[in-house]
Amino acid sequence: MSTEMPTRYDASxxxxxxxxxxxxxxxxxxxxxxxxxxxTITIPPPNITGSLHMGHALCYPLQDxxxxxxxxxxxxxxxxxxxDHAGIATQSVVEKLLRxxxxxxxxxxxxxxxxxxWQWRNESGDTILKQLRALxxxxxxxxxxxxxxxxxxxxxxxxxxxxxDKGLIFRGKRVVNWDPVLRTSVSDIETERKLIKxxxxxxxxxxxxxxxxxxxxxxxxxxxxxxxxxAVSPSDARYQGLIGKQIQLPLSDRTIPLxxxxxxxxxxxxxxxxxxPAHDPNDYMVGQRHSLEMPVILDERARVSLPGSPYxxxxxxxxxxxxxxxxxxxxxxxxxxxxxxxxxVSERSGEVIEPLLSEQWFAxxxxxxxxxxEAVEAGRVQFYPARYQEIFLEWMxxxxxWCLSRQLWWGHRIPVYYDESGAAHAALSWEDAQSKAGDxxxxxxxxxxxxxxxxxxxxxxxxxxxxxxxxxxxxFYPTSTLITDRNIINxxxxxxxxxxxxxxxxxxxxxxxxxxxxxNEKGQRMSKSLGTGVDPMGIIETKxxxxxxxxxxxxxxxxxxxxxxxxxxxxxxxxxxKLWNATRFVLLNVEGSVAKPDVLExxxxxLLSRLYQTEAxxxxxxxxxxxxxxxxxxxxxFWSEMCDWYIEVSxxxxxxxxxxxxxxxxxxxxxxxxxxxxxxxxxxITEELYAxxxxxxxxxxxxxxxxxxxxxxxxxxxxxxxxxxxxxxxxALRALRASVDLAAMKSAPIVYVSGDLQxxxxxxxxxxxxxxxxxxxxPEGERCVSTTLEGVDLHLPIxxxxxxxxxxxxxxxxxxxxxxxxxKIQGQLDxxxxxxxxxxxxxxxxxxxxxxxxxxxGKIVERRALFGG
RNA sequence: GGGCGGUUAGCUCAGUGGUAGAGCACUUCGUUCACACCGAAGGGGUCACAGGUUCAAAUCCUGUACCGCCCACCA
Numbered sequence: 001m002s003t004e005m006p007t008r009y010d011a012s013x014x015x016x017x018x019x020x021x022x023x024x025x026x027x028x029x030x031x032x033x034x035x036x037x038x039x040t041i042t043i044p045p046p047n048i049t050g051s052l053h054m055g056h057a058l059c060y061p062l063q064d065x066x067x068x069x070x071x072x073x074x075x076x077x078x079x080x081x082x083x084d085h086a087g088i089a090t091q092s093v094v095e096k097l098l099r100x101x102x103x104x105x106x107x108x109x110x111x112x113x114x115x116x117x118w119q120w121r122n123e124s125g126d127t128i129l130k131q132l133r134a135l136x137x138x139x140x141x142x143x144x145x146x147x148x149x150x151x152x153x154x155x156x157x158x159x160x161x162x163x164x165d166k167g168l169i170f171r172g173k174r175v176v177n178w179d180p181v182l183r184t185s186v187s188d189i190e191t192e193r194k195l196i197k198x199x200x201x202x203x204x205x206x207x208x209x210x211x212x213x214x215x216x217x218x219x220x221x222x223x224x225x226x227x228x229x230x231a232v233s234p235s236d237a238r239y240q241g242l243i244g245k246q247i248q249l250p251l252s253d254r255t256i257p258l259x260x261x262x263x264x265x266x267x268x269x270x271x272x273x274x275x276x277p278a279h280d281p282n283d284y285m286v287g288q289r290h291s292l293e294m295p296v297i298l299d300e301r302a303r304v305s306l307p308g309s310p311y312x313x314x315x316x317x318x319x320x321x322x323x324x325x326x327x328x329x330x331x332x333x334x335x336x337x338x339x340x341x342x343x344x345v346s347e348r349s350g351e352v353i354e355p356l357l358s359e360q361w362f363a364x365x366x367x368x369x370x371x372x373x374e375a376v377e378a379g380r381v382q383f384y385p386a387r388y389q390e391i392f393l394e395w396m397x398x399x400x401x402w403c404l405s406r407q408l409w410w411g412h413r414i415p416v417y418y419d420e421s422g423a424a425h426a427a428l429s430w431e432d433a434q435s436k437a438g439d440x441x442x443x444x445x446x447x448x449x450x451x452x453x454x455x456x457x458x459x460x461x462x463x464x465x466x467x468x469x470x471x472x473x474x475x476f477y478p479t480s481t482l483i484t485d486r487n488i489i490n491x492x493x494x495x496x497x498x499x500x501x502x503x504x505x506x507x508x509x510x511x512x513x514x515x516x517x518x519x520n521e522k523g524q525r526m527s528k529s530l531g532t533g534v535d536p537m538g539i540i541e542t543k544x545x546x547x548x549x550x551x552x553x554x555x556x557x558x559x560x561x562x563x564x565x566x567x568x569x570x571x572x573x574x575x576x577x578k579l580w581n582a583t584r585f586v587l588l589n590v591e592g593s594v595a596k597p598d599v600l601e602x603x604x605x606x607l608l609s610r611l612y613q614t615e616a617x618x619x620x621x622x623x624x625x626x627x628x629x630x631x632x633x634x635x636x637x638f639w640s641e642m643c644d645w646y647i648e649v650s651x652x653x654x655x656x657x658x659x660x661x662x663x664x665x666x667x668x669x670x671x672x673x674x675x676x677x678x679x680x681x682x683x684x685i686t687e688e689l690y691a692x693x694x695x696x697x698x699x700x701x702x703x704x705x706x707x708x709x710x711x712x713x714x715x716x717x718x719x720x721x722x723x724x725x726x727x728x729x730x731x732a733l734r735a736l737r738a739s740v741d742l743a744a745m746k747s748a749p750i751v752y753v754s755g756d757l758q759x760x761x762x763x764x765x766x767x768x769x770x771x772x773x774x775x776x777x778x779p780e781g782e783r784c785v786s787t788t789l790e791g792v793d794l795h796l797p798i799x800x801x802x803x804x805x806x807x808x809x810x811x812x813x814x815x816x817x818x819x820x821x822x823x824k825i826q827g828q829l830d831x832x833x834x835x836x837x838x839x840x841x842x843x844x845x846x847x848x849x850x851x852x853x854x855x856x857x858g859k860i861v862e863r864r865a866l867f868g869g
Numbered sequence: 870g871g872g873c874g875g876u877u878a879g880c881u882c883a884g885u886g887g888u889a890g891a892g893c894a895c896u897u898c899g900u901u902c903a904c905a906c907c908g909a910a911g912g913g914g915u916c917a918c919a920g921g922u923u924c925a926a927a928u929c930c931u932g933u934a935c936c937g938c939c940c941a942c943c944a
Contacts, residue, residue: 217944273943385874390872390873489939562882578903578904580903582903743909745901
């Protein structure tokens with residue numbers, strides 16, 4: 001067969017054409033065949049604001065890998081894509097846009113803002129989906145969903161109303177995490193703690209009766225404007241008898257009581273804590289226990305809001321400065337110490353969170369958690385790697401209230417309507433609410449929207465049509481696998497489990513696969529803002545999507561992180577090129593399809609056996625999401641075994657029309673299986689190469705082909721051992737040649753071999769590049785360099801080419817190695833405890849080794865003598 | 870403060886009791902008709918550290934250090 005394949009693989013021309021073909025052939029849709037088991041994934045919906053980063057370049061190819069693998073394994077596969085409206089992120093993007101245009105959300109109002117956001121979403125909100133196509137992700141776009149779709153939005157409201165009616169959602173006043181930049185509350189898990197250098201201020205609070213003062217320590221003096229008490233530990237001797245006294249709050253005309261509470265730690269500071277219930281979660285609890293007032297003195301931008309006060313309108317940090325200065329001036333400031341402060345930072349804005357007392361909607365997760373815990377403990381949901389299970393359960397067992405409301409516009413507006421009396425009714429519409437309210441007139445809808453994670457929590461069933469009982473919902477729920485990253489186990493996975501179990505009665509997926517975080521070469525997080533990121537699209541353009549995919553997927557296993565580096569993409573690209581050229585070689589050496597031959601040689605059986613073992617290893621690794629192990633096995637089979645050995649061994653047979661059929665068949669068989677196994681990781685190049693293969697019963701597409709089904713008789717460990725022994729001898733002979741500066745791959749006339757080659761003489765001859773192998777010892781007087789291994793003596797005639805000193809040096813080195821080995825073996829065999837307790841097989845093995853090493857050493861002595869040593 | 874990962878060749882990582890492995894990088898050689906994005910041959914590791922268990926430890930146990938992640942209400 002002739003081929004016009006160029007000698008170099010060009011990803012850009014090959015990759016672009018296949019995606020369309022697959023899509024046109026309908027391969028991204030589930031196979032309607034009812035006999036096939038279903039395999040479903042609803043992908044983690046990317047934000048509409050997103051553009052592809054390295055995390056995505058791992059995440060979405062993983063979803064695609066799973067789909068392609070399961071499809072090859074005979075399943076009907078649905079990988080359902082979609083996008084998340086991403087409340088905070090999107091609103092920020094549009095606000096920025098408006099600012100550029102000289103206006104703002106506040107100026108144009110809610111309705112115009114939402115219109116503008118939808119416009120933005122329709123124009124540029126699906127950048128990332130196009131990029132996923134470039135990565136080869138074969139998702140069912142006809143089922144693509146968006147969390148603000150009409151149907152989806154209805155599902156969200158339905159869930160809210162249901163939980164509201166069941167009392168699982170309630171309104172409450174709590175100290176929440178307030179983001180003063182985004183001006184909304186955020187949940188605990190959207191915040192992180194950071195240690196920063198700050199100060200601890202010691203402030204004197206005088207007693208109102210003039211009988212001296214006590215000292216409190218605080219890191220946030222500005223909040224003293226909202227102090228309502230000072231608390232001390234009831235066991236603190238310093239304050240015995242003083243409890244109940246009134247204190248004159250500095251910089252203020254208010255007096256506040258000294259109270260006793262379990263919260264203060266006598267060891268810290270002065271043991272006295274100022275209590276600001278509205279601006280600190282701990283103080284809030286103290287305030288509740290003592291029924292204290294809870295004045296709020298910071299506004300939504302964290303500015304002081306205290307009309308009439310000189311600090312009114314100041315930013316919280318500016319206020320701190322002024323208050324500290326004033327305290328000092330008036331003699332209240334006792335001292336200032338350096339202090340490490342644990343601040344809470346919003347992950348979205350990077351701003352320091354202001355704990356703020358406000359009225360919010362909450363979900364009572366504690367009532368939903370037990371079903372989730374039970375499902376995991378019963379093994380109906382499995383985590384990969386398993387260690388995440390405990391982390392997950394730990395969080396579920398200590399679950400807290402979930403603050404659902406966000407003070408945003410972009411999102412699902414909370415379906416709560418208030419009537420004249422102030423009573424709240426949850427309903428799908430104003431009209432519904434009115435009918436629920438009866439005589440009381442509905443006067444307004446709640447202004448807030450729901451936390452984005454509330455809507456993504458319904459992803460596995462709302463995408464399939466819930467609350468309607470659609471055919472898709474019946475067919476594809478529960479889904480099979482969730483593949484996501486560890487940062488959102490609690491944020492997202494937990495919520496999907498709670499909602500899925502509550503509304504569908506079944507856990508939403510069986511496997512939860514947690515993949516690694518992609519770091520850069522130096523082990524830093526990839527981040528646009530830090531400039532440590534690499535754009536995957538650039539790699540796709542220059543080296544191909546398959547190279548990009550292989551780079552990341554071949555590192556996916558149970559690891560916590562993985563490192564991206566450009567060098568690895570070069571390796572992946574080189575692998576593509578090697579695949580291309582190996583196939584090209586095969587095609588140049590076959591005329592058409594070949595039938596399975598009756599008689600195979602050792603090397604043929606060896607490769608088939610290796611293929612058999614490789615398939616088993618790959619399948620096992622894929623099933624456990626250990627792509628790393630699968631890729632290693634495939635790489636080794638392809639590059640080391642098939643290319644470096646089998647193709648080289650077969651070249652002479654392929655050149656001869658009388659013998660070529662067998663290696664032709666073996667190569668085509670191996671290549672076909674290899675391409676199938678590699679396809680889930682590198683879909684484009686494997687599809688392209690498969691198209692060239694002249695094989696029987698070929699599928700229309702590799703993508704829709706069947707996973708290799710290799711007969712058990714391919715497995716042949718005895719032949720594997722025999723052939724690999726031969727290769728060992730080949731390597732030794734090549735090394736011997738190199739030691740006398742005999743060029744590699746140049747045919748040399750003769751080598752003497754004594755020992756059993758087990759029928760692999762021809763392999764040894766061609767692979768060690770000799771014209772002739774003579775069995776037996778060299779004739780008397782023939783000057784040779786020699787070595788011994790595997791019970792075989794190799795003698796390479798050298799005439800008088802060689803410097804004796806060089807050969808003596810080589811022999812000495814060999815001898816040194818052997819002596820060290822002998823010493824070690826002997827040491828063990830001389831140890832009576834070892835002889836008594838070690839396994840008999842091991843002892844036998846060592847004894848055999850000893851004999852072999854001694855024999856080799858003896859031969860070296862003889863050989864040294866030949867060179868005057 | 871609690872929990873979980875990691876620490877093995879220059880780099881990235883395999884390796885869960887029996888004489889340290891792979892890929893890349895490096896050195897030397899090679900322009901033969903699959904591939905120089907290639908081939909052949911080499912060099913390179915006291916397996917973080919300290920104890921312990923064992924005939925035998927990279928591997929099991931205890932502790933320490935460093936890196937990273939998660940959770941947590943110390944002003």
